[in-house]
Amino acid sequence: MNMGDSDEAAKRHFIELTKILGTHTTFVKLTFPIPWNNRLAFALEALKDNRFIKHLSIESDGIDLDSARALTEMLTNNQVLLSLDLHFEVFNPGGDHGEGYLNRPVSDETFVELAHSLQASVLERLKIYDINTKGFEILVKSLPKTLTHLDLGENTLSEEIIPILHSYLKSNGATLKELILNDHLATEYLQQQEPSSLSTVKIMQNTSWEARLSRKAHSLNLEMNQLDDTVGPLLVTELTKNDTTFREIILTLNDELNQNHLNYLQTLFDQWKLKYFDC
The missing domain is CATH 3.80.10.10 (Ribonuclease Inhibitor)
Structure with a gap:
């Protein structure tokens, strides 16, 4: 050929x-x-x-x-x-x-x-x-x-x-x-x-x-310590909108984890239409 x-x-x-x-x-x-x-x-x-x-x-x-x-x-x-x-x-x-x-x-x-x-x-x-x-x-x-x-x-x-x-x-x-x-x-x-x-x-x-x-995008890479008082509210606002395209989160844990990070994560999980979670 x-x-x-x-x-x-x-x-x-x-x-x-x-x-x-x-x-x-x-x-x-x-x-x-x-x-x-x-x-x-x-x-x-x-x-x-x-x-x-x-x-x-x-x-x-x-x-x-x-x-x-x-x-x-x-x-x-x-x-x-x-x-x-x-x-x-x-x-x-x-x-x-x-x-x-x-x-x-x-x-x-x-x-x-x-x-x-x-x-x-x-x-x-x-x-x-x-x-x-x-x-x-x-x-x-x-x-x-x-x-x-x-x-x-x-x-x-x-x-x-x-x-x-x-x-x-x-x-x-x-x-x-x-x-x-x-x-x-x-x-x-x-x-x-x-x-x-x-x-x-x-x-x-x-x-x-x-x-x-x-x-x-469809997937979001997130480090746990990024969920501070600056980024956390932004993510909660954007990711919980009805028209959000994000359906997957790839979460990286670290030693700086605190209760504030967990609170933002809980809010996201309560309101975000998440389909896949990778930690």
């Missing part, structure tokens, strides 16, 4: 997979890793007619122009997708070129196509990993008007983007309610803006509890 035959088989398999998933009317989230080749484009093409998946997470070790075009077609044709995580591992963590070598840099042309894809969507939540300043400058102009949550916390974006970010929030970010940035950038942004110029968007540090809870 030559490479072309292998690619065609992969394409057929992705199409069949999405057909199977499409018959499950309560299936709302799909997460899948894709190797670097045109199979990412195959997967996106197969998803364009799906009408049930509302949350999509894509992990790939790169993205090219063809894949970006496939994403545009998928988002244009699929108006039920509300949440998208894009994780393109374009950095090689080691190798001959040293730490952080950009293994497969995303071209400006590809970023422009990605911008088209986002503009065509009705996304409410978007998370993007591994984006550089130039890429952000291109994408931010085309973020969907429906966006309420933007997560850029897993990026090393520098202070250069602060004016760009401020301009976006002031002019085009009318619907945005939550913005997650890396810790340094979030601090710098808040320090550089006059209080009167800050928008109503809630800006959060990537490692903060507020950011962790706003990501609406």
